[in-house]
Amino acid sequence: MEEDFEFGFTEDPKFSVERYEEMIRNHDQYFFDAQAFENIIDYYIEKNDPAKALQVAEYAANQHPFAAVFLVKQAQLLAITNQTTAAFAALDKAAMLEASDADIYIIRGNMFESMERYTEALENYEKALERAEETDEILLHIAYVYQNMGDYETSITYLKLCLEQNMENQDALYELAFCYDVLDNQEESVQFYQQYIDNEPYSYAAWYNLGNAFTKLSLFEKAIDAYDYAILIKDSFASAYFNKGNALVNLEKYAEAIEVYRHTFEYEQPNADTYCAIGECYEKLEQMDDARAFYKKSVKMDPKLADAWFGIGVTLDFEERYFEALHFYKKALDIDALNADYWFAIADAEYKLGHMKEAEEAYEKVVELNPMDIDAWLDYSSILYEDERLTGAIEIVAEGIKNNPEAAELYFRLVAYLFAKGEYNEALSQLEMALATDPEKHHILFDYLPQLQDNKVILDIINRYTR
Template sequence: MEEEFDFGFTEDPKFSVERYEEMIRNHDQYFFDAQAFENIIDYYIEKNDPAKALQVSEYARNQHPFAAVFLIKQAQLLVVTNRAGEAFAALDKAAMLEASDADIYIIRGNLYESMERNTEALENYEKALDLAEETDEILLHIAYVYQNMGDYETAITYLKLCLKQNMENQDALYELAFCYDVLDNQEESVQFYQQYIDNEPYSYAAWYNLGNAYTKLSLFEKAIDAYDYAILIKDSFASAYFNKGNALVNLEKYAEAIEVYRQTFEYEQPNADTYCAIGECYEKLEQMDEARSFYKKSVKMDPKLADAWFGIGVTLDFEERYFEALHFYKKALDLDIANADYWFAIADAEYKLGHLKEAEDAYEKVVELNPLDVDAWLDYSSIMYEQKRLVNAIEVISQAIKNNPDAAELYYRMVAYLFARGEYNEALNYLEMALASDPEKHYILFDYLPQLQENKVIIDIINRYCK
């Protein structure tokens, strides 16, 4: 017969763990009180050893068959080890022993939430709300479920309730920002965070989210002020430095942005995105060697970062090294095949290399992906005009106007093409439309066909609108 010892008297968790491990080694049977077993289970959970924690919960259940706590612990561990069916069974048994324990409904809610069985998840969380003393995490989970259901308005209601319970719940603050983002309701977001900050002026997360909301409203100066407060409260807040850098870029303060981006390296490991952002600033400052160096660091860290490959191409393009630039543009395109900007750069480089067919194909792709890109339509038609393919050029501009009926440049270009083709009456019709749209841009016509400055009819029509 195995010896039984009662080690329930101790409150020292370390002692309980040592005695438990001794029991296992010796194949003995010691008795532990419920608190000691809880301590042992928690020790293994902290050690990230769910298998051992489960083994302890089994011993605990044998010794304390009417304690619901061990069934609840067991259910939590079964969830972690992806054994949902067994977890549900353990929770059902726990509910028979102690139906008023909120944890039963929280864990069951988590399980249903992970299975996207949203109605059942909500039912369990609502039950938990009635039973639990602290409810902010439950309210947060209810908000998650509504987000999964696409009901962001209701999610916001629960996130605000969560923050009312616990002003310091960082997850709720970030989720709230996310919901306002999805609803594209930055004004309300700003209003909420301003009120929140009135009550909680030292919340770096609230200042940070306020900065993000201002950024989305293109109020970059205000955004920078908000990020500065976030940094003042938490000077190691790398994301606030990064977003402040982005706001400075939007204000075209590239040198300042570089300094701010570099500050992130004091608080977190350099990453590909930050290197790429610094590269872009140097590119805007036309310091192409520096830009290329940072873009290269970026792709070395993350070879799948298309923007960095593209950036290398831009620096080479600037130096008129079009053939090399094309190579890097195409690497970027391989990673992001539907990026209209990449296609545009490729079209331009192919054109500069004299590859008109390839340039034309690339422009066709640009306008297919982004039919609102007026410059692309103009360049696309230009290639045809240069090859005396006037019918094609007119067709392209006609398509462009259908997609961009308010772009005066397209009408002026159409006038030039129609004149070149000898379709004078039609050209004059388009000239009237162009001038009605934007008379100031009539110089576009003369840039393209300078000889029209000698045409009295055209000058008379222009003077009528410009006066």
């Protein structure tokens, strides 16, 4: 015969769990009060066992049919386990019992949000706002929905409301930085974080985001100051060290950057990005053995990090080991085939190895991917010029000028090629264009064709522009 035992709330939730598990083992039926059931459900949620938690919630709902809390828990767990229809049904039942429970509308909003039914998500979050005591997390969710709808301005409005409710909400601080980033509005971002810091001077997240905004405005000194404050408040803040390192790199302070990057290892496991960043600093300091060692550590941790493979190539290229460098450049390219810098390095290495056809094909790829790369147009045309394909060289530079009409270097190079081909009138006309664009760069012409330094007509035209 079945016995009914009653177990109420106990100081130790583990006691309730043990009694519940004993009941299941014995195929028995004990009675638990509502608080004990909540403890048991929370225990399984913390143990990351939603299926068991759901079982308890259903059992609790049967024992306490008028307690909306268990229907809400049920809905939450059904949603987690992708049983959406059942979750909505549980919430409808809960709303009939206790329509004032904000959690009903929050969970419903979450589900609509994940289904990308944003209007219905917003309607439910608005209802939750009217009923909840603490609203910062709801405001944060509303901000997320507007982000998903591509309305970043409105998202910012709700993130600011969220922070008014709870200045400590780190997620809102980071999301706000993200929205300003998408809108490319760093000035307003700086203004907001500075005001925020006036009220909350010990918010390391605000200092960190201020540093990021200054970095995006290329105000690296100010960025470093902001990161220093973040680190002062939270000395284990690895991301602040990393971004400070990046700012130092932008100021070409490579040795200091290495020290700062190394600090991150005290507070988090070394990762491939940091190893790669340190490698790059050693590369800039022309300490190629150290650079290569760190790049190798980086690819060992993350074989998909293209920049680290590329870095190994750069160190070998520096040592004139072009054939080996090519191997690593191509490994980087396998991962990121649309990277113009990788193609440029390959083109240059092929050229140095005397593989003109391969170099030409690689340069063609560079200018296709990045038509604003003036050096690539110059080098590409140079290969054709050296091969005495003057018409081709002229066409390539002309194409470069179409994409970069302000680039005096290209005009001066075109002038040199036209003179070399004997098209003097066109050369003189292009020389006027070149000098009108930037008269100071006329030496480029003489670097390429030194014999033109004795040409009186050319010197007269240059003097007219440089006086």
